[in-house]
Amino acid sequence: MPHTATQEQSDTVNRGGFQIFRTADAPSLDETAHMDVADMTPELEAGIGVALEAGFAEGNVVKTLFSQPGFSLTYAWFKSGFPLPLHTHDVDCLYYVVAGSLQLGTETLNAGDGFFVGANKAYRYTPGPQGAEVLEFRGQENFDIRFLAKTVPAWQKIAGAVADRCPDWANESPPSAAKA
Template sequence: MLQEKTARMSIFRFAEAVDLEDTGIMRHAPLTPVQAEGVQALVDAGYGEGARSRVLVDLPGFSLVHVWFKAEFPLLLHSHDQDCLYYVIAGSLRLGRETLEAGDGFFIEADVPYTYTAGPEGVEVLEYRNANGFDFVNHARDAAFYQRAAQIAASQRQAWLDMPPPSAARK
């Protein structure tokens, strides 16, 4: 999906954004048997209904992704091989003991494992990278994590289907 650099200015529109999984920008590292079984349990429980990632910009040496995690979405502990700056545009998230809200952000260096949990209204973040591709390395290795996350996904699945993004409340 790498957009050609044709001018010194580029316009992008949210309506034209492409789903991250359809672009090849994010490469998934191989999973252990425990992870593969856990991820399948998440998929079966409706985990995919709780997240949406869309590539807004994919220019040479720069990418911008809009991510919407719905209420209480349990993000896997993971890392990427590229630095990333995250900016919360709506909703809230819990990162460790910190609660971040619209206007807040955080920076994660390459290869540093992290996770966060979307707040009760969900969260929308922008992910800025000085790269056109990055990996996703799953560090969630405990079967108990997958069981808890699958229970959350199953209990939230119907609500996630009908949930508006937190930015809709501002309109």
């Protein structure tokens, strides 16, 4: 019986081989279902809905570049000023800034910089004026996201920031495109 491409990729990974991946062909993180929203409540769901209605999804592109049991690599492009909510993941995360910049607390990180966030440690960052492209390395294929903004009013504040930025996002390109 012939192998499908998916079977061949899986067999290659399982044999300790190698696999090529291409960003252009990568599915969205949502399509892969590798990230679950933890502690979903009706109020949190309603709050996220308010942010989505304001254009939250227009401010980011997140793709799963590679995943297998015990490892995942995600590409994320957050457009300028995207209000990334305070959140945690249940696994350690290592971030590498590919292009653009971001503000993490009092630190400004630029292309070539990075940061580590341990499992269940709360964080957020704000993309700079050209946005930020990051690679996210995790020691698990599947992980969760736990938003610390759990009320509709908290998400309405996020939605207000989205509404302010959304008109500019339509014309933005990834910061790495400026290098081309």
